[in-house]
Amino acid sequence: METPPKAEKCGPFVQYVLDELNCNVDLHDEEKIESEEDLRKFSGHHGGLYLFYLKPDPQSELRYPVYVGVTKQSFKERFQRHAKHGVIHEVWQGRFPRNVCGLGLYAYCTHYHGEAAKKIKSIFLDTFNFAQRTGRDTIDTSEIYPAEWTRNNLEFPWDELKKIVDGEDEEEEKKKKKAIP
Numbered sequence: 001m002e003t004p005p006k007a008e009k010c011g012p013f014v015q016y017v018l019d020e021l022n023c024n025v026d027l028h029d030e031e032k033i034e035s036e037e038d039l040r041k042f043s044g045h046h047g048g049l050y051l052f053y054l055k056p057d058p059q060s061e062l063r064y065p066v067y068v069g070v071t072k073q074s075f076k077e078r079f080q081r082h083a084k085h086g087v088i089h090e091v092w093q094g095r096f097p098r099n100v101c102g103l104g105l106y107a108y109c110t111h112y113h114g115e116a117a118k119k120i121k122s123i124f125l126d127t128f129n130f131a132q133r134t135g136r137d138t139i140d141t142s143e144i145y146p147a148e149w150t151r152n153n154l155e156f157p158w159d160e161l162k163k164i165v166d167g168e169d170e171e172e173e174k175k176k177k178k179a180i181p
Helices: 007-020 036-041 075-085 087-092 114-127 147-153 158-179
Strands: 048-055 064-071 104-109
Touching: 007 048, 007 064, 007 114, 007 147, 036 075, 048 075, 048 087, 048 114, 064 075, 064 114, 075 087, 075 104, 087 104, 114 158
Parallel strands: none
Antiparallel strands: 048 064, 048 104
8 A cells, every 4th residue: 555545545444434533424425516506505604624525426435535635624615716727627627636537526514613723624634645645636546445454554543533532522511501591
């Protein structure tokens, strides 16, 4: 496995990490992002940690993560900016990925925001080579590593991730206590 491994080869593990984080992922998994109209389905009220991924069709379990980001804006606003001059624009214009066709663009939108989202994004970027974060215009679809194999062969900072999640849980509890009169 190359270091860091290409994110698209570790799609099942990325999904596994999100599941382990109990991410409350707003997964528009059967809703391809093909037009400006499609951007309306994303939340206009909050933002946070998000990932873009490609897959062959809406029912496919195969996912190729290509970008991870954090936004203070709403997901809808940030994705509209990506549609003008970002990942979404590159896919719509056929400039990404250059070596594979027939893949649609989809998004994971998580409930993590603020410092927790930034730290999780940093862990993902330190662990994986996301094509659209490193300037690659191609993706490697030659082999997908199963989540279990990746988990056993990749040094992933689970303890650090757990601290982030636990810290966010504590912050939420503090906010709830302050809100109760």
